[in-house]
Amino acid sequence: MQIFKFGGASVKDAIGVKNLVEIVSSYTDDKVVVVVSAMGKTTNKLEELVKHALAGENYSVSLEELKSYHHEIANELLGELPERYLSFEKSLEGTLADLEQYDSMLAYDKVVPHGELMSTSIIEAYLNKNANSEWFDIRSVIRTDQYFTEANVDWVVTEKQIAKDLKPIAEKSIVVTQGFIGSDVEGNTTTLGREGSDFTGAILAYCLNADGFTVWKDVPGILNADPRILNKTEQYEKLSYREVTEMTYYGAQVIHPKTLKPIAQKSIPLIVRSFLDRSKDGTTIASENTTKTIPCFVFKGNQLLVTAQVKDHSFMNEKKLGLILQVLDLLNIKINLMQNSALTFSFCIDNKEFKSRRIKELLNRDFILSFDSPLNLATIKNYTSESFNMLPEDRSIIMEQKTANNYQVLYR
Ligand code: ASP
Ligand code: MG
Numbered sequence: 001m002q003i004f005k006f007g008g009a010s011v012k013d014a015i016g017v018k019n020l021v022e023i024v025s026s027y028t029d030d031k032v033v034v035v036v037s038a039m040g041k042t043t044n045k046l047e048e049l050v051k052h053a054l055a056g057e058n059y060s061v062s063l064e065e066l067k068s069y070h071h072e073i074a075n076e077l078l079g080e081l082p083e084r085y086l087s088f089e090k091s092l093e094g095t096l097a098d099l100e101q102y103d104s105m106l107a108y109d110k111v112v113p114h115g116e117l118m119s120t121s122i123i124e125a126y127l128n129k130n131a132n133s134e135w136f137d138i139r140s141v142i143r144t145d146q147y148f149t150e151a152n153v154d155w156v157v158t159e160k161q162i163a164k165d166l167k168p169i170a171e172k173s174i175v176v177t178q179g180f181i182g183s184d185v186e187g188n189t190t191t192l193g194r195e196g197s198d199f200t201g202a203i204l205a206y207c208l209n210a211d212g213f214t215v216w217k218d219v220p221g222i223l224n225a226d227p228r229i230l231n232k233t234e235q236y237e238k239l240s241y242r243e244v245t246e247m248t249y250y251g252a253q254v255i256h257p258k259t260l261k262p263i264a265q266k267s268i269p270l271i272v273r274s275f276l277d278r279s280k281d282g283t284t285i286a287s288e289n290t291t292k293t294i295p296c297f298v299f300k301g302n303q304l305l306v307t308a309q310v311k312d313h314s315f316m317n318e319k320k321l322g323l324i325l326q327v328l329d330l331l332n333i334k335i336n337l338m339q340n341s342a343l344t345f346s347f348c349i350d351n352k353e354f355k356s357r358r359i360k361e362l363l364n365r366d367f368i369l370s371f372d373s374p375l376n377l378a379t380i381k382n383y384t385s386e387s388f389n390m391l392p393e394d395r396s397i398i399m400e401q402k403t404a405n406n407y408q409v410l411y412r
Helices: 016-028 042-054 062-076 083-097 104-111 116-125 157-169 197-207 241-249 256-264 318-330 353-363 386-390
Strands: 002-007 031-038 133-134 172-180 181-185 190-191 212-217 238-240 270-274 284-285 296-310 336-339 343-349 367-383 398-404 404-410
Touching: 002 016, 002 256, 016 031, 016 116, 016 318, 031 116, 031 197, 042 062, 042 083, 042 197, 042 241, 062 083, 062 190, 083 104, 083 336, 116 133, 116 172, 133 190, 133 212, 157 172, 157 270, 172 197, 238 241, 241 256, 241 284, 256 270, 270 296, 270 336, 296 353, 318 343, 336 398, 343 367, 353 367, 367 386
Parallel strands: 002 031, 002 212, 031 172, 133 172, 212 270, 238 284
Antiparallel strands: 181 190, 270 284, 296 343, 296 367, 336 343, 367 404, 398 404
């Protein structure tokens, strides 16, 4: 069995959906489960709708735009709006109308999943015209906790449910299902975090013991830098799970960070390839598989440097460091770079207003805090002496760190 994942960019219009259907229906070597995201920029649009609806603002123009975007695609493909699509559209309208009673994270998870539910309804209806396919509600098998917007998967329940309810269908038909969403024990829909459809594909690959997991993208494979930032990029042919895990740790947006663990555990090959040019093989990620270690560049903007200074002229000792790390763990904050000195501890994180407010509240009592933003963070993994020339020349360095393989610099 193979798992295919198609992201929003691949199904942003009717041509994209036709291309998906061509790829899926021409693949006859094996059974396929197709995981699809919301169409185009739908998720961003739905996030805006949530914001407006919660604030009691008028959102009808945005909602109409979102509806007509989907109608246009469905009409072009099918000449009509599928029943299932219409029922999700109706549920979206109803949910938005009642949204103000919910806390913002629960509200998000009630609204945003409609993107995936609507896209898969249209896509499966179209695929069904020339293939034996089934639409499947992934919420019926992926069980999560109630950490809304960033839910964690209950693997024991999920694995059991997939084996019982999804596997028999996938053995008979091409299954089209949603990425990014699941449900909690009470039946509330939950989401797995932005870009979470890759992770859904990995969950399915793991639980169905798939022979392979292919992520179809608008790039030819995994590149050693974001082509929007560096104009000279190289593509990796082969990478190891470990290498890609590290790349995602430093913030490379090649694949959702949670994707690697489940597929590496079962040694399932992960292939990243282009839905635009199927003649290219893309990048294969498998066990120890790295052909060469081309330096990999990761640039992250909008970084915040927090410096915590002890108040009483004692040292920044292990106890105090422990206190700070506990607070960051509690707030679910990832440190991108850190450094300590006799009296201070400095750490660089993604700059999010509500998180820095919470840091202040929780650490103000014991430390003098200072904040510096917006900064940029560049990481070069497997650096060479030439690779430093790729960094912006006029950078003014705030903090830097170099190990045997990696170099990181925080600059303004
Ligand atoms: N539609 C969701 C997002 O845009 C999930 C995904 O695309 O992976 O984040
Ligand atoms: Mg996406």
